[in-house]
Amino acid sequence: MKIKNDLLLRAHNGESLERYPVWIMRQAGRILPEYRIVRSKLSGFKELVETPEFAAEVTIQPVDLLDVDAAIIFSDILVVPEAMGLPYQMIEQKGPWFENTIRSNEELSYLDTIIDVEDRLSYVFEAIKLTKIALDSRVPLIGFAGAPWTVFCYMVEGKGSKTFSESRKLLYTNPVFAHELLSRITDVTIRYMKAQVSAGADALQLFDSWAGILGTEQYREFGLNYIEKIVAAFPNFPFTVFSKGALASLPEIAALNCSTLGLDWNMSIEETRKLVGETKTLQGNLDPCVLYGSDESIKKETIKMLKSFKSQRHIVNLGHGVYPDIDPEKVKVFIQTVKNYEN
Ligand code: CP3
Numbered sequence: 001m002k003i004k005n006d007l008l009l010r011a012h013n014g015e016s017l018e019r020y021p022v023w024i025m026r027q028a029g030r031i032l033p034e035y036r037i038v039r040s041k042l043s044g045f046k047e048l049v050e051t052p053e054f055a056a057e058v059t060i061q062p063v064d065l066l067d068v069d070a071a072i073i074f075s076d077i078l079v080v081p082e083a084m085g086l087p088y089q090m091i092e093q094k095g096p097w098f099e100n101t102i103r104s105n106e107e108l109s110y111l112d113t114i115i116d117v118e119d120r121l122s123y124v125f126e127a128i129k130l131t132k133i134a135l136d137s138r139v140p141l142i143g144f145a146g147a148p149w150t151v152f153c154y155m156v157e158g159k160g161s162k163t164f165s166e167s168r169k170l171l172y173t174n175p176v177f178a179h180e181l182l183s184r185i186t187d188v189t190i191r192y193m194k195a196q197v198s199a200g201a202d203a204l205q206l207f208d209s210w211a212g213i214l215g216t217e218q219y220r221e222f223g224l225n226y227i228e229k230i231v232a233a234f235p236n237f238p239f240t241v242f243s244k245g246a247l248a249s250l251p252e253i254a255a256l257n258c259s260t261l262g263l264d265w266n267m268s269i270e271e272t273r274k275l276v277g278e279t280k281t282l283q284g285n286l287d288p289c290v291l292y293g294s295d296e297s298i299k300k301e302t303i304k305m306l307k308s309f310k311s312q313r314h315i316v317n318l319g320h321g322v323y324p325d326i327d328p329e330k331v332k333v334f335i336q337t338v339k340n341y342e343n
Contacts, residue, residue: 001137003202008070008140011281011315012203012238012259020306020314021069022338023142024331025242026321027062028074031328034061045090049075055127059141060134066331067339070140070203073131073196075124077146077207080188081155083120085112088154101158103166105177111184117191124192125199132200140238143201145193147208147243148185148226149219155181164213171214171222178222186226190233203238205262206230212245219249224256231258240283244320251275265319269308278311285319291330298330302337309343 003009007021029035035058039048048054059074078088078096089097100110118125131141146154154160156167170178193204211223223243231239235257242262243253253261254275263272263284272282290301306316316338322331 003137003140005069005139008142008315009202009238011313012240014259014278014281014313017312019341020309020316020338022316022335023068023070023072024062024066024318024322024334025072027066027068027331028058028072029322030324031322031326031331032058032061032065033328034065044092045076049079050123052123052126052130055123056130056134059127059131063135063139066328067335068139070142071131071135072142072144072205073124073128073201075127075144077144077151077209078154079121079124080145080151080185080192083115083117083192084184084188085110085115086155095160096154098154098158101166102155102181103170104174105180108177108180108184115188117188118195121192121195125195128196128199128201140202141200142203142205143193143196143199144205144207145189145196147206147211147223147230147241148182148189149214149223150208150210151185151189152178152182152222153210155185164210167210168213168218171218182222182226186229190230193230194233197234197237203240204234205240205242208241208243208246210245211243211249212247214246216248216252219243219246220252224249224252228256231256234258240315242283254280260315262317263319267319269305270310273310278313281313281315282309283315284317286317286334288318288320288323288326291318291322291326291334293330295330295333298333299337302334303341306338306341306343 011021055074059071062068063071091097153164153167239258240260240262241258244264260281265285265287
């Protein structure tokens with residue numbers, strides 16, 4: 001069925017727009033008191049992710065409450081390692097934690113070799129189907145996955161890290177192992193994202209949250225090589241690659257065969273536009289900390305960003321996920337400023 005507000009899809013395709021579409025990374029989550037109510041009824045984050053009815057409910061909340069132009073399925077990038085045989089826990093106030101880590105060829109044996117993605121991640125596909133029904137074609141639904149390098153980082157470290165030095169160490173001490181694990185993650189990710197599209201996802205995004213900790217040569221070899229394989233599996237589909245922090249790699253990222261590049265707030269809209277011309281849509285990139293300011297300063301900074309757009313091919317977003325202690329009213333000021341802007 002035709003999506004009523006399809007601004008996001010038209011922006012991906014470079015079609016003409018009445019105004020720029022806007023959504024925010026991590027919009028479904030802790031910033032909304034309504035999310036916390038749903039979550040408090042359950043044992044925790046994982047139960048929410050794994051219960052399609054609830055996952056669909058919190059996916060739609062930001063569409064109803066914040067008036068964004070897209071929904072993003074409520075899930076996590078860590079469902080992929082779990083489907084590969086490495087279960088995670090989400091520890092309150094701390095973040096993800098894996099009981100086992102994969103740091104050697106021997107430890108690769110913790111992972112399953114035959115992985116039925118449709119079955120293991122059926123809760124995500126079910127949540128997508130329920131969300132599509134409940135959305136009733138109001139706005140597009142975005143599916144997502146972590147990029148192989150970022151997922152690798154969590155599988156190697158077993159938790160978050162400031163330096164991810166265990167992961168980077170392996171690129172020097174055992175690059176053959178690193179490539180083997182990255183290849184396996186890539187294979188599952190392609191099948192996972194394809195199944196999201198079959199279930200109803202209208203657009204896709206890859207989150208490479210830790211792209212910025214690698215130098216350009218290493219990012220090419222251990223990051224972009226695999227991202228290239230993933231985007232090649234989705235020709236002519238609305239697809240965003242968000243390589244957070246990879247400023248120096250932008251010329252190479254610009255050459256990827258995807259419709260859209262996600263930019264963080266250190267990446268210049270003007271400079272990136274020069275690199276991509278009109279061949280790609282740019283998504284981003286307001287500093288999430290702008291939302292701690294007054295309404296007036298949020299409007300001012302948002303308009304400053306909008307004025308730097310010299311093309312229609314833009315999707316407005318923050319430069320990274322919204323921080324959990326941001327007041328939803330401030331998010332609304334940002335969204336309404338974009339919606340009221342006349343260029
Ligand atoms: O964007 C959305 O609204 C959809 C949901 C979404 C979540 N995680 C839900 C979540 C998305 C797109 C993600 C992606 C994700 N998960 C990334 C990439 C984006 C980024 O922020 O860089 C990463 C690195 C993860 C891994 C992860 N999940 C971490 C490190 C943490 C703990 C820290 C944190 O941000 O809370 C999570 C937990 C998580 N994922 C929560 C939510 C709503 C918080 C859990 C809760 O307390 O409810």
